[in-house]
Amino acid sequence: MGDINTENLAQKVSGLLLDARRKVLHTVNHKMVVTYYEIGRMIVEEEQNGKERAAYGKQLIAGLSKKLTATFGKGFSQRNLEQMRQFYLVYSIPQTVSAELQNTDFKEHNFQLSWSHYLKLMRIEDIHERKFYEIESLKNNWSLGELNRQYDSALFTRLSRSKDQSQVLRLAKEGQLFEKPQDAIKDPYILEFIGLPEQATYSETELEQKLIEKLESFILELGTGFTFVGRQERISFDDKHFRVDLVFYNRLLRCFVLIDLKIGELRHQDIGQMQMYVNYYDRKVKLDDEGKTIGIILCQNKSEAVVEFTLPENNQQIFASKYMTVLPSKESLAKVIEY
Template identity: 30%
Template structure:
């Protein structure tokens, strides 16, 4: 396609400025302060307009930068319409245009006002049974941009949209979860939740609440003077967790409240001690964690099952759901655990964990040693 003269391009750019400016003012008129849904629909419409003119019609390489600068001049104090953000709007449209009933709208099909300036059509979503429309509008544009930049599969995108909306995640937390590949890890820990919890909905929430593996990078076995984690007493590791309880809860997930370690239950003439006890608000359940420094053993399930029975009978409140147990050990054969856990009547699962010493050698070598850090401090 032959490039158009510079003057003609500038005229088109100015028309684009007026078109986007009109859409912004109309949106602000509908909602004095841009609420999330209004903002997303506006950004989607602008993204469509920019995409159709920059992909289908030749605008030139400097078009978006020019439009952004002119918008700042014509609407002083305007935020969110930098060159980068305008490109993000284009991506937002192009990645989600499948949501529209008619996504093949061309520039010529846009309704024109009396002024001759085309209107920007905003997002109109169809009624998809499986698409989380409500959650889609609940999360911010920055969250959407982060998801689109790292996730290509639509089911995976919907997963992160839902978790952002329900757990009110910050963008940094969202990026961390995507980096950890939560989508593929969630629900993969061996458990008996579906069979032992009172409803499928509660069981699904329980599955979502726990991971199959946790990175407890605040535990450094070498600093404890051991060559291998199995050489370390479980109470030492437990104390490390308690000392770093905030980090542990942030690693474990949202909605966990720490009740205590070495939690004692006096019942039937015997004393029982649970390593770590939490309460999860989302599940409305007590969560008992038994910490093991070695590989999984079947005997751990019987011990945990007894603890859960005691919690339900002597600790749990009437309005709470059944207590849930997690064995947190160094390694486990998932198929073996799945087979073994079926015969126990209390809801429980088995997760594994890694410590700082489990990091790949190339990453550990890239870190300064403890003495160097002390000198820097």
């Protein structure tokens, strides 16, 4: 009898077991979150039966915590029960929700994220913002750390700054969408993950290298649908050679996205150079059924007037955005966004 090669079979069985384990963990997590929601509901309903709600509520939770801990052990401290109560209050429809949101799926909660995610989300007061981060966490499989990072960098605010109320409402309903080039642009981009101090002296090459080293984080900052194509991609014509710092492709917009990195103030020559790169990709690289190439110039500072008067009025391909290498305070970020 010949040797039996079990390697292929072992790989298939291992894949099956790992998939089953993930599904079991997801099911257990979902059931746990739903159970916590129900516990919160039962606490709130019992409180409503009490005459002195504040005093009665504290006494109720203290007594419940003592009994549940004696029966089930850890996990039912007064603090945890108070969080379950708050979870229900936040995710049961408040009376102040707008009519537009009443017609969405806000009433039905699948609770597909972890309990840790919901502990973060329920502290976000604005319901539009909270729903946006919930959708994006699920859509992009954000870890709790990534959810915290995106919230701390004010992703929702950066995306909604130039949108009207109906577009902000759509962000809350559907998350970030990519339907036109402007949807792929943020201003500013927050690049604190590369580890460069705000006032440090560094070159464009060093900045590029840091972004490549943290490519996964950079793609998360760029948004949904981005895939990396290459760095220092060469463009050649008439015995002249140029290099695009970073090239990406967006699967949702079906177009190339060229990124040029600039240290210091943006100049009109930088915009002209990006215009050349974009034209070259449109005429020589992209396929006929692909969208027009997008060019993004990331700079430390820019004059809106220089951008406005260098680009044509109907520009939909070239954009200039600031970048920040440290996570700003809410106050400083608000000033940047307002400016």
